[in-house]
């Protein structure tokens with residue numbers, strides 16, 4: 293696959309979940325393993341790109357050849373890291389499962405159980421990393437992911453338009469696909485087209501995704 297499709301290009305990839313701390317021992321997270329994003333980073337390296345990998349809390353080693361890895365925990369940290377890394381980058385592939393909300397306040401000490409009473413947490417909205425990049429006058433070619441449990445095509449195409457992305461990779465979560473699984477299946481959408489990438493291992497799927505991104509990227513810059 294060492295095809296040079298992205299030779300000379302700087303690609304930023306985000307991967308994994310975010311953890312939003314409640315107190316020093318508890319957090320709100322999600323089931324993203326980071327495997328898809330790490331496979332995408334590896335496929336970009338194989339395509340000849342210089343790759344910056346922004347990783348949420350995952351226990352994965354960086355693929356060989358990744359130029360720079362930035363480890364983050366929260367959505368706010370990922371937002372700052374991606375914005376910094378994306379300045380001047382050619383492509384940003386957002387494979388991270390970013391938490392939409394965070395506890396409004398992080399308790400400085402472990403919260404104590406109050407027996408017999410409910411605990412109410414107020415959640416504040418996190419910044420949307422992709423949307424804030426697409427709002428910049430100059431930004432990289434933007435690729436988002438949409439993991440959905442139902443109405444995949446509708447939600448994905450809506451995200452493509454709403455977040456002003458160049459491409460979105462949609463996958464159905466569940467039935468042995470998506471989070472915490474080896475296999476995945478994707479449908480890619482862009483303005484005026486789509487492509488099905490049928491069920492395959494995440495490494496193979498990532499290579500097909502990256503080939504398609506490279507093709508659309510060249511088309512966009514032509």
Ligand code: C5P
Pocket residue numbers: 367386387388389390391392418419420421422423435436437438439451
């Ligand atoms: O969470 P959602 O399904 O809207 O995610 C769609 C895309 O938007 C993903 O690529 C995700 O990485 C990105 N996203 C983001 N910032 C957020 C939430 C999601 O960049 N706060």
